[in-house]
Amino acid sequence: MTTSQTPDKTAKPAREVRNEADRVLIFDTTLRDGEQSPGASMTLEEKLQVAEMLDEMGVDIIEAGFPIASNGDFQAVSEISKIVKNAVVAGLARAGFKDIDRAGEAVQGAERPRVHTFISTSPVHMKFKLQMEPSEVLDAVSKSVERARSYTNDVEWSPEDATRTETDFLCRCVEAAIKAGATTINIPDTVGYFVPDEYKALLEMLRERVPGADEVVFSTHCHNDLGMAVANSLAGVAAGARQVECTINGIGERAGNASLEEVVMAINTRNDVLPYWTGIDTTLITRASKLVAGVTAFPVQYNKAIVGKNAFAHESGIHQDGMLKHTQTYEIMTPEDVGLKESSLVMGKHSGRHAFREKLKELGYELGENAFQDAFQRFKDLADKKKHVFDEDIEALVDDEMATADHIKVVALTVIAGTGGPQKATITLEVDGKHETREASGDGPVDATFNAIKAIVPHDARLPLYQVHAVTEGTDAQAEVSVRLEEAGKTVTGRGADTDTMVASARAYVSALNKLIVKREKTAPEKMMAS
Ligand code: KIV
Numbered sequence: 431m432t433t434s435q436t437p438d439k440t441a442k443p444a445r446e447v448r449n450e451a452d453r454v455l456i457f458d459t460t461l462r463d464g465e466q467s468p469g470a471s472m473t474l475e476e477k478l479q480v481a482e483m484l485d486e487m488g489v490d491i492i493e494a495g496f497p498i499a500s501n502g503d504f505q506a507v508s509e510i511s512k513i514v515k516n517a518v519v520a521g522l523a524r525a526g527f528k529d530i531d532r533a534g535e536a537v538q539g540a541e542r543p544r545v546h547t548f549i550s551t552s553p554v555h556m557k558f559k560l561q562m563e564p565s566e567v568l569d570a571v572s573k574s575v576e577r578a579r580s581y582t583n584d585v586e587w588s589p590e591d592a593t594r595t596e597t598d599f600l601c602r603c604v605e606a607a608i609k610a611g612a613t614t615i616n617i618p619d620t621v622g623y624f625v626p627d628e629y630k631a632l633l634e635m636l637r638e639r640v641p642g643a644d645e646v647v648f649s650t651h652c653h654n655d656l657g658m659a660v661a662n663s664l665a666g667v668a669a670g671a672r673q674v675e676c677t678i679n680g681i682g683e684r685a686g687n688a689s690l691e692e693v694v695m696a697i698n699t700r701n702d703v704l705p706y707w708t709g710i711d712t713t714l715i716t717r718a719s720k721l722v723a724g725v726t727a728f729p730v731q732y733n734k735a736i737v738g739k740n741a742f743a744h745e746s747g748i749h750q751d752g753m754l755k756h757t758q759t760y761e762i763m764t765p766e767d768v769g770l771k772e773s774s775l776v777m778g779k780h781s782g783r784h785a786f787r788e789k790l791k792e793l794g795y796e797l798g799e800n801a802f803q804d805a806f807q808r809f810k811d812l813a814d815k816k817k818h819v820f821d822e823d824i825e826a827l828v829d830d831e832m833a834t835a836d837h838i839k840v841v842a843l844t845v846i847a848g849t850g851g852p853q854k855a856t857i858t859l860e861v862d863g864k865h866e867t868r869e870a871s872g873d874g875p876v877d878a879t880f881n882a883i884k885a886i887v888p889h890d891a892r893l894p895l896y897q898v899h900a901v902t903e904g905t906d907a908q909a910e911v912s913v914r915l916e917e918a919g920k921t922v923t924g925r926g927a928d929t930d931t932m933v934a935s936a937r938a939y940v941s942a943l944n945k946l947i948v949k950r951e952k953t954a955p956e957k958m959m960a961s
């Protein structure tokens with residue numbers, strides 16, 4: 431083809447009138463598949479925070495959990511169902527009636543409830559995992575979907591391990607699910623095995639061959655074992671799928687799920703070749719990413735597309751020179767598109783309550799009066815210690831403040847560290863209103879601090895994670911510490927921030943202990959029911 435004009439590949443296409451047929455529904459499963467990844471468990475309060483964030487950013491369907499898994503999961507799904515304003519709320523269930531009933535009950539309070547039921551259809555899963563004959567699985571498909579329809583008209587059905595399922599059998603299962611009343615058919619690449627061409631062909635084949643396929647929404651659910659989850663999801667969309675299942679930061683089982691931010695920004699940025707649209711407010715992506723990374727203590731890899739620390743950083747001289755001349759030389763989307771703002775200097779120690787309240791609003795926080803006063807005091811203390819207080823400092827401080835429950839508080843800490851040893855810590859905690867002080871030694875100052883805390887609050891929890899990162903640059907940066915504790919199969923993550931790494935560590939450990947206490951209280955009725 432010859433053309434007299436070179437097409438401007440950097441120009442954004444004018445947003446045409448949006449056609450409903452091109453809309454891709456975003457189904458977020460951060461709270462279910464994401465939370466299933468080892469160590470990513472969240473407390474009820476954290477799940478509610480994430481659900482509110484997803485709803486605000488325009489996610490169409492929020493998979494809130496797997497209600498049969500535990501009383502805690504059931505409670506989370508039902509509480510989320512009550513607070514979500516716009517999105518459909520889905521509860522996951524296996525094919526058994528007990529599972530489906532539990533999911534159906536959990537989503538009853540939602541404005542728009544969905545039950546998502548699944549069963550494995552691949553030979554290896556049917557034989558070894560389910561120990562069921564294909565005919566029994568086929569029968570269970572119809573029965574499970576019918577049962578789910580008795581709770582809601584919005585029923586999604588998934589053949590687990592669909593991509594390793596024998597084609598004719600998959601067609602028969604999908605047909606049975608549609609006949610029984612499923613309104614969404616999800617095709618999981620459960621083990622992340624497929625490549626885009628194969629996944630596209632599978633979706634095309636199903637849409638062509640299965641009677642009734644044109645009456646349902648087809649959905650993608652791709653895992654990232656070979657790093658192709660997003661590419662496979664987009665290939666599924668090209669084949670006619672109009673729902674994509676994904677997670678914030680791509681968290682999920684093993685290598686994770688397709689990442690929401692990558693799917694959405696690919697569609698937005700390359701709309702010339704991906705002529706679809708979503709309802710996501712992309713300017714909330716960075717906030718959502720930080721929230722999920724924070725509550726799960728799963729750090730986002732620096733070079734992760736869209737939300738990694740370096741995703742918009744230009745280091746080499748040639749690139750910086752190009753950027754200064756024209757940002758489109760090296761930028762295919764802007765940091766503002768995903769809500770990443772220039773790190774801005776916050777008011778100094780002379781700033782008043784009004785300015786601080788405005789800053790919190792700008793950063794997306796709404797605090798009650800008491801929490802606001804506490805946060806303001808901590809901001810003042812920080813401004814006294816630290817020359818420059820940045821947005822990130824305020825975020826770390828408020829996240830820390832919001833995460834702190836009331837049972838135990840850090841009052842004072844003194845640490846002796848250095849090469850001489852032994853390292854020692856003396857800590858004063860307020861435990862249910864009473865002050866207690868202990869001294870302990872340890873293998874380093876953190877160990878000594880944690881031993882002193884443990885002397886006041888004895889427990890048997892394991893500590894599978896201790897993680898520190900600097901909130902901003904410079905030696906006066908705040909340290910943000912995450913501590914994960916695990917007790918009797920329950921996992922909690924606490925966070926703490928301070929310019930003193932030891933104080934931040936003590937706060938994180940105490941925050942995790944507070945969460946553990948709440949978890950113990952909540953699980954007590956469960957234990958009683960079981961006995
Ligand atoms: O990966 C998978 O197959 C799933 C199903 C439950 C949808 O998560």
Ligand code: ZN
Nearest residue numbers: 463620651683
């Ligand atoms: Zn999955």
